[in-house]
Amino acid sequence: MGFDYDKYIRPGKLPHIWCPGCGHGIVMKGLIRAIDALELDKNKTAIVSGIGCASRLPGYMDFCTLHTTHGRAVAFATGIKMARPEMNVICVGGDGDGVAIGGNHFIHACRRNIDMTYLIMNNNIYGMTGGQFSPTTPYGAKASTTPYGNPDPPFDIAKLAIGAGATFVARGTAFHAAQIDKLLAEAMRHKGFSVVEILDSCPTTYGRRNRFKSVVEMMNQLKDMAVPVTAADKMPAEQLRGKVLTGILYKESKPEYVEEYRKLVERVRAEG
Amino acid sequence: MEKKLPKIEINEKYCKGCHICVEFCPTRVLEMRGFTAAVKNLEACIACMQCELRCPDFAVTVTG
Ligand SMILES: Cc1ncc(C[n+]2csc(CCOP(=O)(O)OP(=O)(O)O)c2C)c(N)n1
Ligand code: SF4
Ligand code: SF4
Ligand code: SF4
Numbered sequence: 001m002g003f004d005y006d007k008y009i010r011p012g013k014l015p016h017i018w019c020p021g022c023g024h025g026i027v028m029k030g031l032i033r034a035i036d037a038l039e040l041d042k043n044k045t046a047i048v049s050g051i052g053c054a055s056r057l058p059g060y061m062d063f064c065t066l067h068t069t070h071g072r073a074v075a076f077a078t079g080i081k082m083a084r085p086e087m088n089v090i091c092v093g094g095d096g097d098g099v100a101i102g103g104n105h106f107i108h109a110c111r112r113n114i115d116m117t118y119l120i121m122n123n124n125i126y127g128m129t130g131g132q133f134s135p136t137t138p139y140g141a142k143a144s145t146t147p148y149g150n151p152d153p154p155f156d157i158a159k160l161a162i163g164a165g166a167t168f169v170a171r172g173t174a175f176h177a178a179q180i181d182k183l184l185a186e187a188m189r190h191k192g193f194s195v196v197e198i199l200d201s202c203p204t205t206y207g208r209r210n211r212f213k214s215v216v217e218m219m220n221q222l223k224d225m226a227v228p229v230t231a232a233d234k235m236p237a238e239q240l241r242g243k244v245l246t247g248i249l250y251k252e253s254k255p256e257y258v259e260e261y262r263k264l265v266e267r268v269r270a271e272g
Numbered sequence: 273m274e275k276k277l278p279k280i281e282i283n284e285k286y287c288k289g290c291h292i293c294v295e296f297c298p299t300r301v302l303e304m305r306g307f308t309a310a311v312k313n314l315e316a317c318i319a320c321m322q323c324e325l326r327c328p329d330f331a332v333t334v335t336g
Contacts, residue, residue: 001278001319002335014286014330021290025328177325216295219326 021215023174023200030180045088048077054094054121071102089116095136096126110164114257123202131205161195168194169250175222278319286331293323
């Protein structure tokens with residue numbers, strides 16, 4: 001009892017800069033517990049991010065880390081995995097980083113099935129830059145760039161990942177903290193491109209603008225929204241309206257990109 | 273025999289006063305004292321760890 005997070009945090013880095021009630025801290029703790037459960041070697045684990053509040057995560061983590069440019073985490077991570085296949089590669093970032101500017105990298109990494117885990121902290125907004133709408137901002141929600149309500153329907157990140165070919169897709173929430181490490185550990189155990197979407201809170205730029213009275217109210221929404229995928233089968237359609245499924249949503253086994261690429265190189269070399 | 277109580281430590285330097293640990297404790301062990309969380313009723317603690325798990329700021333540790 002009483003998990004020792006300090007052994008995975010760079011000395012002197014706490015307290016972190018995230019706002020009061022920002023879910024990113026809850027997610028980072030889940031990632032640490034998952035890494036601990038799998039006993040990953042710090043020197044053989046790379047944590048890679050783009051830009052955004054969520055993307056500040058690797059700065060706190062005492063591992064091989066890379067804080068890259070906005071939307072490009074997956075591209076850098078692909079380079080690491082290709083050059084050093086023995087590394088455990090974990091990509092992290094927000095919804096803006098992952099499915100707006102980085103959306104193209106995201107779908108193609110899913111398609112390639114390269115062996116890494118992508119943790120997307122989906123707070124439905126661009127938190128860092130003051131609350132512009134993202135591709136996951138709900139229809140009708142307010143952002144600094146949609147002051148009259150968002151006219152766009154949102155992406156469902158998990159469905160996008162499944163459609164694009166990811167071989168492991170899971171979803172959790174910042175409220176369901178005890179599940180985060182379980183989902184991430186399963187994702188990291190999986191060979192191939194695994195996506196874990198955690199529905200998250202940005203009280204500062206999303207909550208306030210959308211009339212959430214407090215962080216607690218945002219957490220309650222996450223609590224009420226989530227339906228475990230294992231329970232959904234037995235529920236009538238009307239009970240599932242407005243809900244999101246959580247848990248492991250998809251899993252399959254397919255050839256992995258780095259191995260396929262190595263085989264190709266060997267075959268071509270042998271043929272001379 | 274006296275019940276052995278868990279130990280709850282709140283790091284006031286890390287706590288940002290978000291109320292999450294206080295609101296979601298199933299047995300109302302915690303309270304806000306000014307801007308930080310504090311232990312109000314340790315006897316009621318069932319060591320479920322939810323406060324430690326959910327604190328975004330690494331400020332709560334439950335042991336024992
Ligand atoms: C090329 C480029 N375009 C735009 C920006 C500005 N920018 C910084 S962070 C960000 C969005 C971050 O949102 P998200 O990834 O959802 O993370 P959050 O801050 O919500 O955690 C943007 C647009 C940038 N840094 N680089
Ligand atoms: S602006 Fe939003 S996402 Fe960024 S640290 Fe604050 S609460 Fe978190
Ligand atoms: S461990 Fe559980 S019962 Fe004890 S203070 Fe924390 S949330 Fe409350
Ligand atoms: S959850 Fe953490 S940061 Fe929030 S009030 Fe409790 S101790 Fe403080």
